Amino acid sequence: MTRSGSDIEKRIYLDFNASSPLVPEVVEAMQPFLAEHYGNPSCDHWAGTSARSAVERARSQVAGLLGCSPEEIVLTSGGSESNNQALKGAFFASRHKGEHIVASAVEHPAVLKPLEFLERLGAKVTLVPVDRQGRVDPESVRRALTPRTILVSVMHANNEVGTVQPISEISAIARRAGALMHTDAAQTVGKIPTRVDDLGVDLLSVAGHKLHGPKGIGALYVRRGTKIEPLVHGAGHEQGRRAGTENALLAVGLGAACEVAARWLGMPTLRALRDRFEQELKALLGDTISVNGAEAERLPNTSSVNFVGQVGADVLARLAGVAASTGSACHAGSVEISPVLAAMGVAPREAMGAVRFSLGRTTTWEDLQAVLAMLGERGSVHGNALEEHWERIHRARTEAASACQQRRSSTSVDLILGAGVGRDARVIDIGGGASRLADALLDRGFERVTVLDIASTALERAKRRTGARAGMVTWVAADVTTWAPRSSFDVWHDRAVFHFLVRKEDRQAYRAAMKAALKIGAQAVIGTIAAGGPDRCSGLPVIRYEPASLASELGPDFRLVESVHEDHLTRAGTTQRFQFSRFLRV
Ligand SMILES: Cc1ncc(COP(=O)(O)O)c(C=O)c1O
Numbered sequence: 001m002t003r004s005g006s007d008i009e010k011r012i013y014l015d016f017n018a019s020s021p022l023v024p025e026v027v028e029a030m031q032p033f034l035a036e037h038y039g040n041p042s043c044d045h046w047a048g049t050s051a052r053s054a055v056e057r058a059r060s061q062v063a064g065l066l067g068c069s070p071e072e073i074v075l076t077s078g079g080s081e082s083n084n085q086a087l088k089g090a091f092f093a094s095r096h097k098g099e100h101i102v103a104s105a106v107e108h109p110a111v112l113k114p115l116e117f118l119e120r121l122g123a124k125v126t127l128v129p130v131d132r133q134g135r136v137d138p139e140s141v142r143r144a145l146t147p148r149t150i151l152v153s154v155m156h157a158n159n160e161v162g163t164v165q166p167i168s169e170i171s172a173i174a175r176r177a178g179a180l181m182h183t184d185a186a187q188t189v190g191k192i193p194t195r196v197d198d199l200g201v202d203l204l205s206v207a208g209h210k211l212h213g214p215k216g217i218g219a220l221y222v223r224r225g226t227k228i229e230p231l232v233h234g235a236g237h238e239q240g241r242r243a244g245t246e247n248a249l250l251a252v253g254l255g256a257a258c259e260v261a262a263r264w265l266g267m268p269t270l271r272a273l274r275d276r277f278e279q280e281l282k283a284l285l286g287d288t289i290s291v292n293g294a295e296a297e298r299l300p301n302t303s304s305v306n307f308v309g310q311v312g313a314d315v316l317a318r319l320a321g322v323a324a325s326t327g328s329a330c331h332a333g334s335v336e337i338s339p340v341l342a343a344m345g346v347a348p349r350e351a352m353g354a355v356r357f358s359l360g361r362t363t364t365w366e367d368l369q370a371v372l373a374m375l376g377e378r379g380s381v382h383g384n385a386l387e388e389h390w391e392r393i394h395r396a397r398t399e400a401a402s403a404c405q406q407r408r409s410s411t412s413v414d415l416i417l418g419a420g421v422g423r424d425a426r427v428i429d430i431g432g433g434a435s436r437l438a439d440a441l442l443d444r445g446f447e448r449v450t451v452l453d454i455a456s457t458a459l460e461r462a463k464r465r466t467g468a469r470a471g472m473v474t475w476v477a478a479d480v481t482t483w484a485p486r487s488s489f490d491v492w493h494d495r496a497v498f499h500f501l502v503r504k505e506d507r508q509a510y511r512a513a514m515k516a517a518l519k520i521g522a523q524a525v526i527g528t529i530a531a532g533g534p535d536r537c538s539g540l541p542v543i544r545y546e547p548a549s550l551a552s553e554l555g556p557d558f559r560l561v562e563s564v565h566e567d568h569l570t571r572a573g574t575t576q577r578f579q580f581s582r583f584l585r586v
Helices: 024-030 046-066 079-094 109-120 138-144 167-176 248-262 268-288 312-318 339-344 365-377 384-396 410-418 437-443 456-472 504-517 547-554
Strands: 073-076 100-104 124-128 149-153 180-184 203-207 218-222 289-291 302-307 354-358 426-430 448-453 473-477 491-495 524-530 558-569 575-585
Touching (some): 046 073, 046 248, 073 079, 079 109, 079 149, 079 180, 079 218, 100 109, 149 167, 268 302, 268 365, 384 456, 410 524, 410 558, 426 437, 437 448, 448 456, 456 473, 504 547, 524 547, 547 558
Parallel strands (some): 100 124, 180 203, 426 491
Antiparallel strands (some): 302 354, 524 575, 558 575
């Protein structure tokens, strides 16, 4: 597969925890309600009954996903209202029993702010801490309970980090103590199972737009028999629990989203994509990143990454066309350390660089690969960092293990000879520090061989290996994109260096260096490219080329004349197919 630089600039949406697009099934279900079904669901005539049956069907679809009965669902305007209704409603209905509420320190503002409000009305609130992974210890909830505790509210999963809380254990403790149990499940409904009986909750909040439903609608599950005071008083809508004419358009959207979500639960594909993304990021940036909540049970789609020592907003600014968040989505752009990460005890130097990537149904590996390539562009794998990367690779492996396992260096030698050059030809092997082409050329009597590599460790080893003959080779330790050649060459042998140049500027700089070095009588360019295979090589993102696309990178001065395949053994013991292409000057 070939990718051009412009692909990297395409729009990539990785902010599904902030909001998610309507899926086609939802759009289709909503369409007739924009114009045709305008009746008031409370009216008994034909216009009202068709709207009412749509609202009731939607209620059943929501109930189906939560495993409750439709009468236990109150339609609201979204996650924030559901949380407000649950907390304030429970407090107002139970204040004669007590005024103490327990919640976690990592709740969404849609829980923390209503709690602050209730404190002004006399509530006593205890926020239980979380551990380094963002987990609430059920024991700390037990310790926080008092005889006056009326409500425990712990979110099902955190919106920033994705940590999933042990809700069933916490609810068992709360309910045994006679307190109501609420969970803000805005981030879990539609992503992981959220059956109310499994969770053991009395109240559960749903936000439509987080599960590919419309914005402005949500639901509150209220277990049968649970007493909560309504916030909006009026006519008897929603069984007297929330006044206001139901919005059939949004309700059918939410219902359809819940039905679709039931088929999608668990997100196994997304989990695999997320895990691969994190592994590759680690391979690319090493200790300069850390992943929040990596050791906890997490939402399958969420990756909260700290770019250590950087500011999250700066990292995002470099990711052109990528929609992701620093800190909470509701405070995008803020460089303040997120209260969630602070509560987890993440060091400020790490937390400042936090970026949340949240994947969704339309996310592809290509999207994530493009992000990896962009993250690899600056500071981390270029200039000194690129040198450090290859030095690290070479130092970590023995010479034998790091030598490119080309089975026959004669493939390259044959192509070089096929270019019609004699043994006095000036040949340069770019990125050839760990290859044995120099040895093979010396064996054939070539006398003017240059090996260029960014890692001096690889060159030192090659020098030691070639022993007395090392003096016959010119060894150049340099980054080829910034290298100013002092002599010209007849044959330029590229050892897949092009693959690593994901930035257009680097490819241009490389081409300029090559042109300058080939200026006198140069005959051929031999390009080694990996055919197919993984999207990364030695921990770096790569661009895949076909011989034809490499030809277009080389420009009009060179014409593709021949391509041969050779299988190399990889370190993992598998076979990687390489393609050697010979380009002649036109
Ligand atoms: C955990 C959590 N709760 C509540 C909300 C608020 O939901 P809504 O936007 O529907 O009001 C959000 C949205 O960011 C959330 O992530």
